[in-house]
Amino acid sequence: MQSEQQNKVELIVDWENALKVILKSIEESQHTIKIRMYMWRDDESWRKILNALSQKIIDKPDIRIFIEKDAFWTKVYNLQKYISMWRMWWDIFSSKIWLDFIENQKNVDFKNIWTGSLLMFKYNKENNHSKMYLFDEDTSFSKILIWGMNISDEYLTAQNASEPNKWGWHDYMVMIRWEISKAIYSYEFKKKKRFFKRKIHEWMSIIMSLKSNQLIRKELIREIYRAKKNIIIEHWYLTDGAIIRKLKSISQKWIKVQIIIPDDSDWVYHANMHSIYKLLKPSLINKREQNLEVYLYRWMIHAKVILIDEFTSIIGSANLTKGSFELLHETNAVFRQKNWITKDLLNQLKKDMKSSTRITLKTIPKYNRWFAWLQKLFI
Structure with a gap:
């Protein structure tokens, strides 16, 4: 029993290993893929994930993909684009490859999380800093990835081959293989509560702040x-x-x-x-x-x-x-x-x-x- 529980959790260190786990999890998913992310870079790391999602739709036409993105930085990028007439080079959400993906893939439900207010402080009050992947929710083989990493090449270690002593960003991810309720992920759910604590097992739980609180x-x-x-x-x-x-x-x-x-x-x-x-x-x-x-x-x-x-x-x-x-x-x-x-x-x-x-x-x-x-x- 203990060995079985041990196999249900795994610590992943640094982005190279995390990216491999993400790509493998996308490949193995059967029903749903849900992604919540704070910041995305238009670089090789994200393109690998985007390509994996595109291939999954080809291999599994009935797969459903849900992506939630904190809207604050995207709105800032859009404002900056209108002012300067150019977009930040790493803004994936106004890039052609992303817009084509959203337009052509009917399996994908994309949502910007924000309040709709024009006031800057309202953005701040609704920023979603979580980074999470949920695969095949409500099944016996569901997986959730919880971490602090954004999607970006800057996390690569070592980042620059010409400067081997300058390492990338050191970080962690945890993978949990368990039957996990969709309530952990849903944006509609988070509107109804201020704080969420789900005890998955006697030795494991997930805590989330869902409204601005302490x-x-x-x-x-x-x-x-x-x-x-x-x-x-x-x-x-x-x-x-x-x-x-x-x-x-x-x-x-x-x-x-x-x-x-x-x-x-x-x-x-x-x-x-x-x-x-x-x-x-x-x-x-x-x-x-x-x-x-x-x-x-x-x-x-x-x-x-x-x-x-x-x-x-x-x-x-x-x-x-x-x-x-x-x-x-x-x-x-x-x-x-x-x-x-x-x-x-x-x-x-x-x-x-x-x-x-x-x-x-x-x-x-x-x-x-x-x-x-x-x-x-x-x-």
Whole structure:
């Protein structure tokens, strides 16, 4: 029984492996393919997926394909196109290949998720940051892929053959083979609720924020407070004040907290560095020593994973930022068991620490506090 359950979950690390799993899952699907994505690039990775979908329609004419795309960036691209008279080179949704695919394939139902308001803040309130694939829902052989990766070549590792030391974006995906209800995916369903938590098995559940609220933050803080021994966090962004305070507090209770963030952190470098400063700075009130370590991963991390007591694994799309918790719709998978996916995640995190440099309060890289404040406004 345990062996059977083990085969139902799998941790996939980095885009090369994830892309293989996606293409194979498309090939094996029998009834439905549902995709929810935040950002798509018009590059080789997406064209491989598009070609696989096209071939599947040829091989299986009765297959149904549903694609949900967060509309915010597409609307921005369209506005930019009208202003500048050219489209961004990586906007797949106004490219000819995509428009031809939608027009010619009657099996495909494509939906932009947005409120229809012209006000920018309404877009922000309805942004769907989830990344998810669901194959053959409501069958005994259904599969769901939950992750933090967008569809893009920039995730490839190593990305540039002429610069082998410049790696792509490090990230994770989890594949669950289970009979999964369509309620997990449906956009119509998400209109009716603010927060969704589905317990698939006694050791596995899926949590989703469906309206603008703070419930994922509360769930994560609840998990952090359950820690007895140690917490390992590997995240792209770490700027949420409540999470920082809780981690700092729990590290003073002799629970070991280890945090891995990227040295190359795109446009949030200053915000991340200031968060490190706040974590490592001694508390003026609580004088107890902190059991807290911070590591800078030498390449880019886009991961969103938390491992607690080598037992609870949290993997998904939610960043540790105010915007992610209060504005965006997110999806995370939670696993509670010591083996299988948790063991694989622990081994990978240990490898990542070896590829990282531990920093102290005295060795925090230089950053600008004003830039940190400005960057935090947008995440």
